Structure formats: C-alpha cells, structure tokens
Amino acid sequence: MLSDLPIRKIIHVDMDAxxxxxxxxxxxELKGKAIAVGGCETRGVISAASYEARKFGVKSAMSGNLAIKLCPELIFVKTNFERYKxxxxxxxxxxxxxTDLVEPLSLDEAYLDVTKNKKGNPSASLIAQEIxxxxxxxxxxTASAGISINKFIAKVASDYNKPNGQKTVNPEEVLSFLEHLDIRKFYGVGKVTAEKMYQKGIFTGLDLKSKSLDFLETxxxxxxxxxxxxVRGIHTSExxxxxIRKSLAAERTFSENLSSEVFMLEKLNHIAEEVSKRLSKSKVAGKTITLKIKYSDFSLQTRSKTLPYYINDKDLIFKTAQDLLYQEQLNNSVRLLGISLSNLNTETKKTPEKESVSVQLKFGF
Incomplete structure (x- = not known):
C-alpha cells in the first residue's frame, strides 16, 4: 500500500523550451518569434522549437523541410552546446x-530530493517556487516544476502547467491524480504503447488500474x-x-543523401573521432559499438557488435563501425550516420546507497 512506502519530497525541474x-x-530580436534550433529549410532535423513555433505544430525531431511548410515564418538558429552547458x-x-541530492536527466531537467534540505524549509512547493x-x-x-512523493509523479506533474508554472500533487491526492490522468501523460508510455493500450480499452489511469498484473505483463x-x-503511486527509485552514464554517442545528418560507402566511411571516420574525444574527456571506455543508419525515407536501422574488451581508441571504434557498415547491404541512400558506445566500464562501479527517508503519509508539501 502507498501508506506503507517511504514518502519523499521530490521536485522535478524542467526548463521551458x-x-x-x-x-x-x-x-x-528573436523573442516572441517562431524559431527552430538545428536543421534548416531544406535539410536536417530540428532539435528544439520555441513555444511560438509549437503553435504551428513544429516540434523536435521534425525535418526542417516539413517545419517550414507548417510555419513559413520560422527562423532557424544553430545549436550552441557550449552555451547550453x-x-x-x-x-x-x-x-x-x-540539496546535494540532485539527479540531472539532461542539460535542461533534473530531480531534486528536498525531504531534508539545506534551507530547513518543510514546503517542497515553496522551495520549487523559489528555485x-x-x-x-x-x-x-523560465522553468516549470512538478512536486510530489516520488520521481514518477513529480515528472508527470512538471508538464502540467507548462510553461513557467508548477504543479504539486500532495500525498493524499496521488491516487486520484493518477486515476484521472490521460494514459498518454504517463512517463514511459510512448506513442506506440499508447495505441496498444487504446486497443485494450486503456485510456486513463483508472482504466490502467483496473487491469491485473498478469494482464499487463502478458x-x-x-x-x-x-x-x-x-498507477498505484508506487515508484521507489531514489x-x-x-x-552512471550508460552510453555515449555522436551522429551527423548530411546536407545531401549519401549513396557511396566510400563517402560514408569518410563521415564515419569523423564521427568515430568525435566519440573517442568524448570518451576520453569522460574517462570511460565501452565494449558495445552500435552503428545507427537513417535512410532517405527516414527509416532507421541499427547494427551492434560487442567486443571482449573495453575500447575508447578512435581507430578501433572506426574499424568496428566499418565492419558493421559492410555487415549487410544498405537499403537506400543515407541521410544520417551515428556511432554509440555502451556497456561502459562505468557500469561496474558501485554508488553508495542513499539513506531511505520514511515519514508519515500526511505532511506539508
């Protein structure tokens, strides 16, 4: 039962666009205008879109060509990762x-455990507002925030009053909140899974809650x-x-589709060099190399190989990627290539267990 679990005060902060x-x-001069980061009018994939652009249906992972059709006045700007960092x-x-208990998920979002905090403030909601x-x-x-008893609900809640807002789900409100939630809002339920749930008659949290464990696992x-x-408010992840980093990758979208494997190898050589630099900077190495291929029709293919030893050397990464490229015939011309390393040596390192904070179910949020 929910009342038997450790209850924490968790904040999920998510920067707005x-x-x-x-x-x-x-x-x-760009304020108030529809802008897209990354891509261009004829090529590439958008990394992010301003809220002004989103009103026209422009969103991340969309091709620049489609975005400009949806929003003719769209302004494209280059990515600037050093500035973001x-x-x-x-x-x-x-x-x-x-709090020292900060878990970054990316450059623009993080979890904070403020059950015990440096300000001695008992209200997680007031802390989120102050932050x-x-x-x-x-x-x-501007940033938005979600506040609740665990990471899952806090993350869902942070999207509730975007942009520049926050949502608190108090302990006694958790079950009702989840029951009324659209299944598409559940973190971890993507488009494909949502469609599958619809076919099973699952549209809300209440529908999901009505299904047995055996049904859901089947x-x-x-x-x-x-x-x-x-859906029962149970999520014990601290x-x-x-x-611990699980993987490291680099990829490139090309201005023109590539049909020649010779040109692809040239690009893979540069990508392998970038991956090697990132591995060295992070002081890690990996065993599993994955080649990512996106074709001109936007279909995606991955090919992987696991080595018996850890590597971070550029030449070894490139040689393995080359072998994967030649592993089977390409389906079409190629618009994107990427290389990632996983199965990193960081995964063997143990992190100390954090103290589990257990308190009564009702307390100030």
Whole structure:
C-alpha cells in the first residue's frame, strides 16, 4: 500500500523550451518569434522549437523541410552546446543551494530530493517556487516544476502547467491524480504503447488500474509490472546524484543523401573521432559499438557488435563501425550516420546507497 512506502519530497525541474529559450535570451530580436534550433529549410532535423513555433505544430525531431511548410515564418538558429552547458551549470549551482541530492536527466531537467534540505524549509512547493524565481532572476529563463512523493509523479506533474508554472500533487491526492490522468501523460508510455493500450480499452489511469498484473505483463512484457505499480503511486527509485552514464554517442545528418560507402566511411571516420574525444574527456571506455543508419525515407536501422574488451581508441571504434557498415547491404541512400558506445566500464562501479527517508503519509508539501 502507498501508506506503507517511504514518502519523499521530490521536485522535478524542467526548463521551458531550453535550447530555443537560450537563443532568444542571447538574441532579444528573436523573442516572441517562431524559431527552430538545428536543421534548416531544406535539410536536417530540428532539435528544439520555441513555444511560438509549437503553435504551428513544429516540434523536435521534425525535418526542417516539413517545419517550414507548417510555419513559413520560422527562423532557424544553430545549436550552441557550449552555451547550453554553461547555463546548465549555473542552474545546477542554484539546485545545490537547496540539496546535494540532485539527479540531472539532461542539460535542461533534473530531480531534486528536498525531504531534508539545506534551507530547513518543510514546503517542497515553496522551495520549487523559489528555485524557479532564482532561475528567472539570475539566468533569465523560465522553468516549470512538478512536486510530489516520488520521481514518477513529480515528472508527470512538471508538464502540467507548462510553461513557467508548477504543479504539486500532495500525498493524499496521488491516487486520484493518477486515476484521472490521460494514459498518454504517463512517463514511459510512448506513442506506440499508447495505441496498444487504446486497443485494450486503456485510456486513463483508472482504466490502467483496473487491469491485473498478469494482464499487463502478458500484453506489455516487463513494462507491465512498471505500469501496474506506478498507477498505484508506487515508484521507489531514489534521486541519485552520481548517475552512471550508460552510453555515449555522436551522429551527423548530411546536407545531401549519401549513396557511396566510400563517402560514408569518410563521415564515419569523423564521427568515430568525435566519440573517442568524448570518451576520453569522460574517462570511460565501452565494449558495445552500435552503428545507427537513417535512410532517405527516414527509416532507421541499427547494427551492434560487442567486443571482449573495453575500447575508447578512435581507430578501433572506426574499424568496428566499418565492419558493421559492410555487415549487410544498405537499403537506400543515407541521410544520417551515428556511432554509440555502451556497456561502459562505468557500469561496474558501485554508488553508495542513499539513506531511505520514511515519514508519515500526511505532511506539508
């Protein structure tokens, strides 16, 4: 039962349209305009879109060609990851003023466990509000936040009042909140899974809750157990400050589709060099190399090989990627190539267990 579980005060902070907002921050002339980060009018894939662009249906992972059709006045700006990292560090420094239990998910979002916090503030909601105000005043960007008893509900809640808002789900509200939630809002339920759930008569959390564990495991495999528990407010994963990296990758989208394997090898050589640099910078190595191929028709294929030893050397990465490229015939001309390394040597390292904080179900949020 929910009342028998450790109850924590978790905040999920999610920056609003981070890449696009940074571009508007650095160039005030872009404020209030529809902009897309990455891609271009004729080529490439968009990394992010401003809220002004989203009103036209423009979104991340969309081709620049389609985006400009949806929004003829769309402005394309280049990505600037060094700038994103710089601002992300400033935001993370604000988080650390409140708690050391900060788990970054990416440059623009993180979990914070403020059950015990440096300010001695018993209200997680007030802490979230203060953090958002500081981000706006000190960095110039807006953020949204979700506050609840575990990571799953906090993440779902952070999307509730976007942009520049927050949502608190108090302990006594958890079950009702989840029962009324559209199944598409459940973190971990993607488009394909949502369609499958619709076919099974699952449209809301209440519908999901009505299904037995056996039913969910039969139709959704290992994920079925996860769905069974989270809809009951059960998610015991702790905020882990030293999150272990699982993989490292680099990829390139080309200005023109590639048909010649000779040209592809040239591109793979550069990508392998980039991956090697990132591995060296992170002081890690990996055993499993995966080649990602996106064809001109946008179909995606991956090919993997696991070595008996860890590598981070550029030549070995390139040689393995080359072998994977020649492993089978290509289906079409290629618009994107990527290389990733997983099965990293970081996965053998153990992180110390965090103290489990158990409190009564009702307390100030």
């Amino acid at each position: 981070f890449y696009a907002s940074v571009a508007q921050l650095d160039n005030p 710089e601002i992300s560090k400033r935001i993370r420094k604000i988080f650390l003023d409140y 958002r105000e500081r981000i706006f005043n000190e960095v110039g960007l 139709h959704f495999g290992k994920s079925g157990r996860y769905y069974y528990h989270v 905020v882990k400050p030293n999150r």
